[in-house]
Amino acid sequence: MGNLARSDNVQDYYRHPNREQVACSQCRLGNLCLPRGLSSEDVQRFEQIVHRSHPLQSGEHLFRQGDTFHSIVSVRTGCFKSYVFDCKGQEQVLGFHLPGGIIGLDAIHSRLHPANVVALETSAVCHLSFESLTSMARHMPDLQSELFRRMSRRIGEMQIITGDLSADERIAIFLIWLSERFSCRGHSNHEFMLAMTRSDVASYLRMATETVSRVLARFQAAGLLKVDRKRVTIFELEKLRELSRNGVALEKAAYVAVA
Amino acid sequence: MGNLARSDNVQDYYRHPNREQVACSQCRLGNLCLPRGLSSEDVQRFEQIVHRSHPLQSGEHLFRQGDTFHSIVSVRTGCFKSYVFDCKGQEQVLGFHLPGGIIGLDAIHSRLHPANVVALETSAVCHLSFESLTSMARHMPDLQSELFRRMSRRIGEMQIITGDLSADERIAIFLIWLSERFSCRGHSNHEFMLAMTRSDVASYLRMATETVSRVLARFQAAGLLKVDRKRVTIFELEKLRELSRNGVALEKAAYVAVA
DNA sequence: CGGCAAATTGACTCCACTCAAAGGAGGTGG
DNA sequence: CCACCTCCTTTGAGTGGAGTCAATTTGCCG
Numbered sequence: 362m363g364n365l366a367r368s369d370n371v372q373d374y375y376r377h378p379n380r381e382q383v384a385c386s387q388c389r390l391g392n393l394c395l396p397r398g399l400s401s402e403d404v405q406r407f408e409q410i411v412h413r414s415h416p417l418q419s420g421e422h423l424f425r426q427g428d429t430f431h432s433i434v435s436v437r438t439g440c441f442k443s444y445v446f447d448c449k450g451q452e453q454v455l456g457f458h459l460p461g462g463i464i465g466l467d468a469i470h471s472r473l474h475p476a477n478v479v480a481l482e483t484s485a486v487c488h489l490s491f492e493s494l495t496s497m498a499r500h501m502p503d504l505q506s507e508l509f510r511r512m513s514r515r516i517g518e519m520q521i522i523t524g525d526l527s528a529d530e531r532i533a534i535f536l537i538w539l540s541e542r543f544s545c546r547g548h549s550n551h552e553f554m555l556a557m558t559r560s561d562v563a564s565y566l567r568m569a570t571e572t573v574s575r576v577l578a579r580f581q582a583a584g585l586l587k588v589d590r591k592r593v594t595i596f597e598l599e600k601l602r603e604l605s606r607n608g609v610a611l612e613k614a615a616y617v618a619v620a
Numbered sequence: 621m622g623n624l625a626r627s628d629n630v631q632d633y634y635r636h637p638n639r640e641q642v643a644c645s646q647c648r649l650g651n652l653c654l655p656r657g658l659s660s661e662d663v664q665r666f667e668q669i670v671h672r673s674h675p676l677q678s679g680e681h682l683f684r685q686g687d688t689f690h691s692i693v694s695v696r697t698g699c700f701k702s703y704v705f706d707c708k709g710q711e712q713v714l715g716f717h718l719p720g721g722i723i724g725l726d727a728i729h730s731r732l733h734p735a736n737v738v739a740l741e742t743s744a745v746c747h748l749s750f751e752s753l754t755s756m757a758r759h760m761p762d763l764q765s766e767l768f769r770r771m772s773r774r775i776g777e778m779q780i781i782t783g784d785l786s787a788d789e790r791i792a793i794f795l796i797w798l799s800e801r802f803s804c805r806g807h808s809n810h811e812f813m814l815a816m817t818r819s820d821v822a823s824y825l826r827m828a829t830e831t832v833s834r835v836l837a838r839f840q841a842a843g844l845l846k847v848d849r850k851r852v853t854i855f856e857l858e859k860l861r862e863l864s865r866n867g868v869a870l871e872k873a874a875y876v877a878v879a
Numbered sequence: 880c881g882g883c884a885a886a887t888t889g890a891c892t893c894c895a896c897t898c899a900a901a902g903g904a905g906g907t908g909g
Numbered sequence: 910c911c912a913c914c915t916c917c918t919t920t921g922a923g924t925g926g927a928g929t930c931a932a933t934t935t936g937c938c939g
Contacts, residue, residue, distance in 0.1 A: 447783075448865060455779050467779065469772035475779075495765065499758040506754065512771040513728035519778040520714050520726060520734075524706075525826035528927065559886060567784035569928050574887055590886085590936080606707060787895065818918065828896055833919055849904080849918085880939105887934070894928090902919075909912090 384408060393461030393545065394435050395489070395511070398503045407504070410493040413437075417480040423464065424474040432488045433465035439484020440556035443476040444564070454564040457481075457557060459542045465491075466512055481556040531566040532576045533605035536586070540595065551595040642696075643667060652720030652804065653694050654748070654770070657762045666763070669752040672696075676739040682723065683733040691747045692724035698743020699815035702735040703823070713823040716740075716816060718801045724750075725771055740815040790825040791835045792864035795845070799854065810854040 385396050385408050392398070396407045412432070416439070417423060423434060426445060441458040455476050458464050468474045469491065498505035526534070544550035555562070563570040577588050585601055587594040595601060644655050644667050651657070655666045671691070675698070676682060682693060685704060700717040714735050717723050727733045728750065757764035785793070803809030814821070822829040836847050844860055846853040854860060 453783065455782075466772055467776045470769040470776065471773075475776055495761070495768065499761070499764065502754070502758070505758065505764075509754065509767070509771070510729040512768070512775065513725055514730075516771065516774050516778065517726045517729065517734055519775065519782065523714075523778065523782050523826070524712065558884095567782070570885090571887080571929085572927060575927090578887080817916090829917090830897085830919080831895060834895090837919080882939090883937085885934105885936080887932105889932085890930090892927105892929075894926095895924105896926090897922105897924075899921085899923105900919105901921100902917105904917080905915090907912100907914085909910105 383413070385411065388437070390435075390437060390461050390546075394487075395463070395504070395507055397507055399501065403501050403504070406497065407501075410490055410497065412488040412490070414486065414488060416483050416485045419480055419482045421480050423478040423480065423486065424468075424476070426474060426477050428474040430465065430468040430472045430474055430491065432490045433463055433468075433494070435487045435489065436460050436462045436464065437485040437487060439486075440481045441478050441484060442481055442557060442561055442565075443478045445476050452564060454561050457561075457565065459539075460546055461542070463511055466515060481561075528566075528568050528572050528576050529579075530605060531568065532562075532573065532580070533601050535562065535566060536593065536595065537598075537602055537605045539593075540598065551598055553593055555591045555593060642672070644670065647696070649694075649696060649720050649805075653746075654722070654763070654766055656766055658760065662760050662763070665756065666760075669749055669756065671747040671749070673745065673747060675742050675744045678739055678741045680739050682737040682739065682745065683727075683735070685733060685736050687733040689724065689727040689731045689733055689750065691749045692722055692727075692753070694746045694748065695719050695721045695723065696744040696746055699740045700737050700743060701740055701816060701820055701824075702737045704735045711823060713820050716820075716824065718798075719805055720801075722770055725774060740820075787825075787827050787831050787835050788838075788863060790827065791821075791832065791839070792860050794821065794825060795852065795854065796857075796861055796864045798852075799857065810857055812852055814850045814852060 385394070386401065386404055388394065396404045399407060423441060436458050438460055441462075441464060442454055443456050443458065443464070444452050444454045447453050458478070464478055464486075465474065467476070494504075494508070498508060522534070539553060539555075540550045543553050557565075559573045560570040563573045566573070577586075580586050580601075581588055585595070585597045587596070644653070644663050645660065647653065655663045658666060682700060695717050697719055700721075700723060701713055702715050702717065702723070703711050703713045706712050717737070723737055723745075724733065726735070753763075753767070757767060781793070798812060798814075799809045802812045816824075818832045819829040822832045825832070836845075839845050839860075840847055844854070844856045846855070
């Protein structure tokens with residue numbers, strides 16, 4: 362059984378003698394994080410504005426909706442979800458944040474966090490004072506452009522997710538997204554743990570919890586993957602990728618054949 | 621009959637003796653545009669990187685998908701839509717760009733324009749070399765933060781649109797969005813022209829063209845508004861706003877802060 | 880072991896899509 | 910100026926995908 366993504370957050374934390382004091386230059390995130398492309402000199406200056414807090418336990422909130430915005434947060438290990446409550450009091454998941462992800466880009470313009478952000482498992486983060494960050498960016502063109510790149514990429518990503526997609530497509534896209542996020546951190550791209558519940562996924566993908574169950578069951582019946590509670594094992598990554606790209610729903614025959 | 625938004629693009633163009641050479645300080649967009657909050661000195665320096673091209677006619681493309689990214693574009697007058705083709709060759713509308721809007725924020729990270737952008741009516745724009753813009757931003761904190769604010773706001777906006785909304789809610793949100801965009805430019809907030817076709821709206825809101833027709837007909841039957849081809853007259857702005865709020869709980873105030 | 884939340888499964892319902900056809904509106908050319 | 914054509918829009922009828930409601934089942938944790 363390979364590296365399962367979920368467990369390494371805690372390992373990470375206790376493995377390093379210095380705990381929160383892991384230098385950016387030593388960080389396993391490497392160039393997934395903001396200092397990407399900076400000279401080692403600049404990385405050192407960058408580190409001076411990094412504040413590494415204690416890990417958050419599952420269920421602990423990083424931000425609450427309405428909190429004043431001071432710093433953006435880079436996820437080192439673990440997983441977060443951001444969410445709001447709609448007018449009916451229903452929780453609405455806006456996104457998941459995995460290591461390398463940056464939280465708080467949506468809070469800059471109003472200086473208020475527009476959403477709640479909660480840890481879904483034990484998670485470590487780095488806080489970056491936004492004021493320091495921007496003033497530093499003025500003297501580090503690479504940092505400034507990395508910030509722009511990040512925000513731009515997020516805008517592009519959201520344009521895709523917004524698309525008019527079937528339940529099958531949404532699930533496929535979501536699984537591929539997870540797979541790629543794990544693989545670019547050196548984990549298996551076909552076996553991983555979901556940190557979030559089915560209803561988190563459902564809310565994020567704007568569908569009913571039951572539909573998530575049913576689609577996963579259908580994918581499993583078709584031999585694309587196996588789900589055992591939180592553990593997902595993908596057998597046919599390429600077919601899944603095709604599904605996510607292609608937008609063509611699986612033929613019902615395909616399910617029956619294997620079932 | 622009040623100021624109808626659609627007609628003033630052409631009027632604007634021929635009204636000014638200098639045509640493309642309208643200075644930022646004289647521009648009717650005022651603080652809807654990027655130089656918002658800059659000192660008059662800085663505005664003058666800002667103007668030096670502004671390139672004002674001839675107006676585009678309806679149907680002319682500003683960018684094509686895959687074009688290399690050089691500059692972002694501020695819409696002065698008119699209306700644009702950005703769109704891509706999905707795997708089945710279907711056009712997928714990603715957004716509409718009205719005066720004060722900025723086009724190209726999604727192209728920064730890949731240095732390629734991810735979408736086509738076409739004028740829906742005669743439209744005037746200002747091109748801003750992104751390289752010049754960012755290097756200038758390093759010496760103008762207000763400009764830098766305005767850039768960050770813009771991108772942040774866009775991310776927040778998209779989180780809302782992504783929501784799990786009924787056809788009625790989507791249409792209501794769309795109409796309110798238009799209304800607010802027009803009113804903050806000094807136009808009527810209850811009577812305006814749609815620059816886009818029903819199927820553009822449908823594609824943008826991820827629904828069938830027929831559904832747009834039906835919902836508008838239903839709103840009209842309910843006395844909320846009147847539609848006559850492209851002209852929309854809203855009678856019950858508040859009820860419409862209520863409808864649009866029904867799905868979303870994000871603090872609207874944060875986002876409405878002038879689009 | 881019991882209590883509880885998460886997940887699954889089935890039955891039924893409904894909103895929005897598809898298919899189809901009939902009006903307009905506007906543009907073009909004779 | 911009218912006839913014609915094309916694209917946009919509207920309206921109707923029928924269908925289906927995903928939601929809702931409800932009943933279990935499963936796993937987790939004290």
